[in-house]
Amino acid sequence: MSYAYLFKYIIIGDTGVGKSCLLLQFTDKRFQPVHDLTIGVEFGARMITIDGKQIKLQIWDTAGQEAFRSITRSYYRGAAGALLVYDITRRETFNHLTTWLEDARQHSNSNMVIMLIGNKSDLDARREVKREEGEAFAREHGLVFMETSAKTAANVEEAFINTAKEIYEKIQEGVFDINNEVYLNKLFVEKIVCILIEYLLNYFIISKANGIKIGPSHSPSSPGGIAGTGGQGSSQGGGCC
């Protein structure tokens, strides 16, 4: 299936807040009340349409357990978006947000869009974290906020799609430099050589550092046309996920 952009997401947050369920609800549209503990990382994908363009979301669902934290860190670098999830019925998951945020900011690309998600909004009776608190935290740290329920599917679509919209806007604004393969911490010379080679190898289609990729429908022989990616994507027609 052809797509105009490819965004990489990661889902982070304490164990048991419902990260895997959110992913399952988004990709398969179903809810699984009993879920195995995620070991390391699991992968899921879906196609969405924004602004008439097909966008492929590749989502890595990480393990929330402390033991896997070091593994999870490896996934920050390539991600364009992150869903930071807490459980509204468990105060401690909210309290740990700062640690997660620090981790994310330290290891990720500075332009990574982070969305704060208070999950399990269906369990309002057992709520321990007020909606306003989540909003305040998000405002304080410059995040987008939303309360979702993986069980009832409330706001799940919106959470993923709004994140994509945010990234998309950043691309339109030119904040994300999508055609430049950036290797950080490297000698300048190598960068030049790399970029040259990239062009030789049609490498420009990947943007690893940002987790964004231009669709495969792109003609590799026209490096000049990188910015104008919309054409191919929209020709596919929207709505198909």
Added chain:
Amino acid sequence: MEYFKSSIKYVVGTTPEPEVKPSGAEMIERLVNRLQSSSLLDDRRDACRALKALSRNHRVEVGALAMEPLLQVLHMDKTDSEIVALALDTLCNITSKEVFDDEDEAKHNIGEEFTEILVKNESSVSRILMFLEEFESKVRWPALKILSNLLNHKLKIVQEIILVSPMGISKLMDILADTREVIRNDALLVLIQLTKGNSNIQKIVAFENAFDRIFILIHHEGGLEGGIVVEDCLILMLNLLRSNYSNQNFFKEGSYIQKLTPMFELLTTCAEEPNGWSPQKMSNVYCLTQIVRALVAPNGPAQSVAACQKIMKSCGLLETLCNILMMVGIPQDTLTELINTVAEIIRGDDINQEFLANVMAPSNPPRPVILVLLMSMINDKQTFSLRCAVLYCFQCFLYKNVTKQMELVQTLLPQGTDRPSLTSGQLLCGGICSSDSLSIWFSAVALSHALIEGTKQKEELVKVHLATNIGTPPVSLMSQCITLLQQNNNIQSKLGILILLCTWTAYSPAAVKAFVSIEFSVSYLIALLSSHEFTEDVQEILLKSMCAFLIGICIHFNDDSVPKYTKSKLRDIVENRIGLEKIQDTIGNITKHEVYSRTLKHPQLSVKTSEEILLDHEFCRLLKNLETVVLKTISSKGDANNHNEDSHNYNLPENPMIAQYKDLIREQDAKITMLIDTVNGLTKEKHDLVFQMDQLRSKVDSLVDENKVLRAAHASFSDKLNQAENNHTSHEKCLKQIQILQEQVKRCEDLENQISKYEDIIKEMKSDNSENAIIEKLDKEIAEKTQSLNKLTQDQNDLLALMMDQDKLIDKYQKKLASLGISCDEDDSCVEHVENHNDSAVTNEKYN
């Protein structure tokens, strides 16, 4: 060597005596000392250089003495690429797995020992990882090589260290884009080692766009026609995908399967090579087929396998593979692997199976490719592995596809129209009747796959007759099988036929009936089992075991339609001739065998030589499912009688499992009706409740209205009440005021009384007052007198002042007179006059 010597001289400084050469250890000790203590970078560098030179010949000493200092250097002097390069080179030599010239073979694990020491400290590994970021090849390359050495020796530990070191894997992935091919290729090798059996690392590598990079690299290196780098790339990809379902999902979702098709297509377009394929090309193709198979492996999750199979069909991968199969000049091994790959792509997927059925081989006349494959399976000139692959393919072709199974059986039944063309069924029967033992085994097993889970097919196959010789009447396929079982001396072919017979008779009373009605069939089995020869031979054990199993099936699935061999009669025969214990043991033997468990693991035959070929996967599964029930039926006599009657009464060919299920279904039916009843009851109740609720609601509404009215009334009433209350309070106030006023009035009266009293008193007082009046008169007189006195004194004063003025005037005149020369006699008289005046004043005073 000369360089080596000179460097030692240069470094050590003192030229050693030619006769007394210092030992390696001494020399190294000095160098280490210098490395640690020297303050000059140049000196340390030289020491490092010398250590590097010595590290090949004196590996043990250098490793033992210099490892720590060298790691120190990596830390302290990390900015100087030269010394870092030398240190890394030395460490690389120390940990290398290759055996250097001077070393004994026995010491070949030196590298491993030093690796163990090195990885004990996690920070040293991450320090080495850090140097991967260094661009200079003299640093980056040895760092890579050390990593490779470490992974070689201590895979698990090093994997864990790299996994948790920040950005460790990302750094390695970045090197994959290095323009220097040596380094890039080494990075590829390191990644291959790193991804071995660690799914977390595999996932991170995949996350770092490994698939994209690998495809680009492969493309760059010439695809499947390329060299060993392509193979390495494919191995890395295989590592990432094999048994890693998350990555497989990623691969599928990332549309990478579609990218495999053009790679295979390259094979169909390339010109035929005169010398056949190069070994490298064969390895490349092999690796690529393994990648495809990893995605559709039978033991993978069914859902994802099915999805991959669909994509492989839709993107033309299956078609391309089939096209390659038909090509001329494909090496045997490659062909075998391609057949296996096709097999797994079609396994259990109707559409893909149908697709393969319709593929025609470019023979003359064109034949379905399945037929061509079966022909090569029966052909004893073909290689063994190829024949196994074809069997696997055929097995997958029939797997869970009743239509295809039925079609195969149908080809053996007499058709209305003449069909001279060769059919697959005929081929298999021909194989069963052939003289080659392997052909018999393959054909029998292939035919057995057409019968799995298909009672209908089994019944149809009973009707099949073969014309063995011209002139003799046709015999049924089953009796032909039994004849073969009795006459053939090759155990392998016997096993094949037993597999077919077991599959055939299982779950099918019709087939059992056909089997026991054939002369000598049961007696042959009994005779074989009752012989008491003890044997160690695997094949013999399996043969006996399978015969026993066949008898067990004949008892278990017997519908007693053959009077000679009813269920109970057969059991009696077995009990008398063989013994219940023994037959149970014999059936159990097979499952204890290692061949059994190995075959059960994977649907594909896992044998290397033709001698090992004994059991079939599907047969083993059948045995596993039926073993316990069959054993139970054989042993339970009392139960069986009842059961016999049951089956007579219902005239139904039942087996306990079906009965069980029926019971279960009945139970569930009962439950369902019960549940439906309750549901109905509940819905009724619900309706009632809804009705009640509506009523209540209307009541509530009216009550609410009433309530409103009442509330309004209440409000007005309470207003009034308030007013009333207010009035009441004001009234009270008035009363109080009145009281106060009354009190005041009382007081006023009192006061009036008092006043009148006082007036009386005053009147009395006034009457007593006559004396006072005289005093007052006198006082008045006194006041008058004092007033007159005051007047007089003032007059006197005036007179005195006047007199003073007179005096002054007199003085003046006297002076004037004196100046005019007149005497002052008169003057005296004047004075006397004044004095008189004064006397009279005094007397006046006295008088007062």
